[in-house]
Amino acid sequence: MRGTADVKFWAGVAVSAFFMVLLFRKIDYNQLVAALGSVNYAYVAAAVGLTFISYFLRSVRWHFLLITVKPISLCSLYPATIIGYMANNLLPARLGEFVRAYVLAKKEGLETPAVFASLVIDRLFDGFTVLMMLLITLFTLRLPSVMSDAETALRMGGLVTFLLYCVVLLFLYMLRHNTSATLDFATRLMKPLPLTIKAKLLGLLGSFIAGIRISSRWRHIAAILGSSVLVWFFALLPVDMVLQGFGIRLPISASMFILVLLVFAVMVPASPGFIGTYHYACYKGLSAFGISDSLSVSIALIIHAVSFFPVIVAGLYYLWKDGISLGAVSMVRGDR
Numbered sequence: 001m002r003g004t005a006d007v008k009f010w011a012g013v014a015v016s017a018f019f020m021v022l023l024f025r026k027i028d029y030n031q032l033v034a035a036l037g038s039v040n041y042a043y044v045a046a047a048v049g050l051t052f053i054s055y056f057l058r059s060v061r062w063h064f065l066l067i068t069v070k071p072i073s074l075c076s077l078y079p080a081t082i083i084g085y086m087a088n089n090l091l092p093a094r095l096g097e098f099v100r101a102y103v104l105a106k107k108e109g110l111e112t113p114a115v116f117a118s119l120v121i122d123r124l125f126d127g128f129t130v131l132m133m134l135l136i137t138l139f140t141l142r143l144p145s146v147m148s149d150a151e152t153a154l155r156m157g158g159l160v161t162f163l164l165y166c167v168v169l170l171f172l173y174m175l176r177h178n179t180s181a182t183l184d185f186a187t188r189l190m191k192p193l194p195l196t197i198k199a200k201l202l203g204l205l206g207s208f209i210a211g212i213r214i215s216s217r218w219r220h221i222a223a224i225l226g227s228s229v230l231v232w233f234f235a236l237l238p239v240d241m242v243l244q245g246f247g248i249r250l251p252i253s254a255s256m257f258i259l260v261l262l263v264f265a266v267m268v269p270a271s272p273g274f275i276g277t278y279h280y281a282c283y284k285g286l287s288a289f290g291i292s293d294s295l296s297v298s299i300a301l302i303i304h305a306v307s308f309f310p311v312i313v314a315g316l317y318y319l320w321k322d323g324i325s326l327g328a329v330s331m332v333r334g335d336r
Contacts, residue, residue: 012269038247040247047237057231062077069114083318087330095330236259239255242306286300
């Protein structure tokens, strides 16, 4: 397992290095430094604040997703959310969601698989919201002809993603509403395994299934849907803030287009923090609006820094406050 993890880590580093070389090979470094020096950092500070509001709204949504399992205070949910995003930026293999579930489960005395199930649903709401944003950008933005291939790729990527989310949604529905049949089928599949391992796996599956439920109260559903829209609205505003910090005024749909590109970029396996893939996607999105290479790279660096460094500092603070070591968090896996 350790060898496989090392291979994945170095493969991700190689992917990041490739995109960073692609990004910087034609850049005028004098112009890059000048652009970074010209930004109004008051807008950058505002972007950081808006990003943390987005994290807070994620905690609000998580509260309503978990309310049928256990009503949990935002004082527990918000630190766990921040620690999860910190883990995504520091640890390989996108462990942030596992870390987020582990930290909250440990603090609230819950089963980690049940908490993780709520995060699977959480990501489904994210996915459908992003797909709505993609539709809005494709129908409201007129991209230059040089971006026609990218536009086609986005359409195809959006369609494939939509179909995948529908499959996952159907799977979760079947899992929840045919629990006994699912467990019977899983038991048959695990028949060759030793009894101790089989019992542990079935227990984990049972806990996961128990977490797949949403409150049927209309107020809770409205809160989940409303917070989903607000999460991405406040994730969108930092992009616009950074652009304004560089003196660039674009329609909000342009910032939405860039954000959608970034969402697809972080799906590409890369090093922790999505280095390279994130920057290159941002650069290509900005280039579509006639922004120069050096300025586009400068903006990409700042947008990434806004989502990278502050949450790491905040996450480390919450780890220290809760008495959890970074080493313990780095050992978290999905089987916890």
